[in-house]
Amino acid sequence: MATSKLTSLAEAVSRFVPDGSLVVMGTALESLIPFAAGHEIIRQRKRGLTLIGPISDILFDQLIGAGCVHSVRAAWVGNVITGSGYNFRRAVETGAVDVEDHSNLTLALALRAGAMGVSFMPTRTALGSDLFKTNPSLKTIVCPFTGDTLTAVAAIVPDVAIVHVQRADEFGNAHAWGNLGVTREACLASRRVIVTAEEIVAPEVIRSDPNRVFTPGFRVSAVAHAPWGAHPSPVPGHYNRDHQAFLDYQQDSQTPEAFTAWQARWIEAAHHRDDYLALLGDRRMAELRLKQHALAEAVDYGY
Amino acid sequence: MDTEGEGRPYTRSELMVTAAAREIRDGDVVFVGMRLPLLGFQLAKSTHAPNAVGVYELGITRDSPAPEPIFTMGDLPNLYRAQWLADTADVMGLLQQGCVDVSFIGGAQVDRFGNLNTSYIGGIEPGKIETRLPGSGGACDLASLAKRHIIITAHERRRFVPRVDYITSPGYGDGPGWRERVGLPRGGPAAVITTLGVLRFDAETREMFLASIHPGVTVRQALDATGWPLRVAPDLPHTPEPTSAELAMLRRFDPQGFWTSS
Numbered sequence A: 001m002a003t004s005k006l007t008s009l010a011e012a013v014s015r016f017v018p019d020g021s022l023v024v025m026g027t028a029l030e031s032l033i034p035f036a037a038g039h040e041i042i043r044q045r046k047r048g049l050t051l052i053g054p055i056s057d058i059l060f061d062q063l064i065g066a067g068c069v070h071s072v073r074a075a076w077v078g079n080v081i082t083g084s085g086y087n088f089r090r091a092v093e094t095g096a097v098d099v100e101d102h103s104n105l106t107l108a109l110a111l112r113a114g115a116m117g118v119s120f121m122p123t124r125t126a127l128g129s130d131l132f133k134t135n136p137s138l139k140t141i142v143c144p145f146t147g148d149t150l151t152a153v154a155a156i157v158p159d160v161a162i163v164h165v166q167r168a169d170e171f172g173n174a175h176a177w178g179n180l181g182v183t184r185e186a187c188l189a190s191r192r193v194i195v196t197a198e199e200i201v202a203p204e205v206i207r208s209d210p211n212r213v214f215t216p217g218f219r220v221s222a223v224a225h226a227p228w229g230a231h232p233s234p235v236p237g238h239y240n241r242d243h244q245a246f247l248d249y250q251q252d253s254q255t256p257e258a259f260t261a262w263q264a265r266w267i268e269a270a271h272h273r274d275d276y277l278a279l280l281g282d283r284r285m286a287e288l289r290l291k292q293h294a295l296a297e298a299v300d301y302g303y
Numbered sequence B: 001m002d003t004e005g006e007g008r009p010y011t012r013s014e015l016m017v018t019a020a021a022r023e024i025r026d027g028d029v030v031f032v033g034m035r036l037p038l039l040g041f042q043l044a045k046s047t048h049a050p051n052a053v054g055v056y057e058l059g060i061t062r063d064s065p066a067p068e069p070i071f072t073m074g075d076l077p078n079l080y081r082a083q084w085l086a087d088t089a090d091v092m093g094l095l096q097q098g099c100v101d102v103s104f105i106g107g108a109q110v111d112r113f114g115n116l117n118t119s120y121i122g123g124i125e126p127g128k129i130e131t132r133l134p135g136s137g138g139a140c141d142l143a144s145l146a147k148r149h150i151i152i153t154a155h156e157r158r159r160f161v162p163r164v165d166y167i168t169s170p171g172y173g174d175g176p177g178w179r180e181r182v183g184l185p186r187g188g189p190a191a192v193i194t195t196l197g198v199l200r201f202d203a204e205t206r207e208m209f210l211a212s213i214h215p216g217v218t219v220r221q222a223l224d225a226t227g228w229p230l231r232v233a234p235d236l237p238h239t240p241e242p243t244s245a246e247l248a249m250l251r252r253f254d255p256q257g258f259w260t261s262s
Helices: A009-016 A035-043 A059-065 A086-093 A104-116 A130-134 A183-189 A203-207 A243-252 A256-268 A273-280 A282-288 B012-022 B036-046 B088-097 B139-145 B178-182 B219-224 B244-253
Strands: A022-024 A049-055 A069-076 A098-101 A120-123 A138-142 A149-154 A160-168 A192-200 A222-225 B029-031 B053-056 B060-062 B102-106 B120-122 B129-132 B148-153 B189-194 B197-201 B208-213
Touching: A009 A035, A009 A192, A009 A222, A035 A059, A035 A160, A035 A192, A035 A256, A035 A273, A049 A059, A049 A104, A059 A069, A059 A086, A059 A256, A069 A104, A086 A256, A086 B129, A098 A130, A104 A120, A104 A149, A104 A183, A104 B088, A104 B139, A130 A138, A160 A183, A160 A203, A243 A256, A256 A273, A273 A282, B012 B036, B012 B148, B012 B189, B012 B244, B029 B088, B036 B102, B036 B148, B036 B244, B053 B088, B088 B139, B102 B139, B208 B219
Parallel strands: A022 A049, A022 A160, A049 A069, A069 A098, A160 A192, A192 A222, B029 B053, B029 B102, B102 B148, B148 B189
Antiparallel strands: A120 A149, A138 A149, B053 B060, B120 B129, B189 B197, B197 B208
């Protein structure tokens, strides 16, 4: 019998995200961002993390503001709907956080190289750009077949990938749907994977549709049940993006003092995700729930 | 009866979105960026370019406008009845192969050769960084790999500089032949849509010039807001105004004026 990997979010973060870890998050870009897990990292006062991700929306900004982060390897850190991430800005301008500047494609390829077990991947992007000056993982090479100049992107092998998805079983097999960004590469490249899920379902549900599995369960270290675990980002099939939360966060992060107050209210005073959801309130959650369902046709995997 | 479009004059943002939409030709594969381009694609798709296909860096391809107004490309209506939901590397692969006709990006700083900076103002060393901006996202990829890209930005002297502090997204580098020399496979900026006008690039010198001016704006204003001696097209036309049909459509996509109220 396989062993259950189901655990609390607190236990998963405590065990599998030690200080100094290389952590990849926000792998579906604007959706399925593992905010509940990120907030637990802040609550447990993890330090010296390297955050890896294409665009993290405001999650990376929150972790930086809370003092968890040593460096960032990303294409973009900010607030998608408003622009700047103020904690990120302050931390980089004062030298408190180092940045390795990627593009979305170079970050995807760095993780794909990790996932493929090779040291780099070639691409034609970024040639002539200054990303090469602020990213030691990029170098130009000459293609041995064509003689073309190409960008070589060094592999990234994160210590842990943290992904939030729609449903998982207790053994780490899980389904994700919607736009998946770099989720597949990130999970395959990482030494460990933590899955947080809107629903924990019977293994038969996952087995019924293996095309929707984004990484094999045997690579997953922990599964945690986290309803609304991506709020304020959207989860296809569950809830919409909470635009107001992102607009509010612009004000709430403009100064270090404002951010401290935000952190006290939304993270420190919320000892558990249930407290966070209570703060959010039933009415707001009802507004975010899907209004229009759109089910796919079933497919036949028979033989 | 056009209750949405009548009576209310168009805003500058509505003019810019319309100008962006008109850069999309029917049948184009469009790599759609954040903010105003989201609306530009919806507008083009609903008016003169019904066969355009939109590609989004999150891993979305769609051939119909989203059924409801969206604020970001990740909003769930933008996934509904998509043509394809996939991985970032998949859609970036389409781009790298040369399948993308046109893309849209924004920028904090742009120079006379259309190089774009969305990363560092000042230097790159701690202590020399005046402002750290969010970074590339997909912009560097779009500027490197699309057949042509369109830049959308506010026209201010602090943004229109002779040489950007950092090239996040390559334009024409230092002039003719630069893209070929560094190994970029194709492309380059085709237009810069600003709050004052539309600028294009000289085919020989690769330098930006003022190609049209928005109604109500003077050439002097555009020259003063540009940090180098800007060349101006002979017989400078006005940027075409949005038609009432375009305005009505735009106001359906952005009913609260979130992106287009000013």
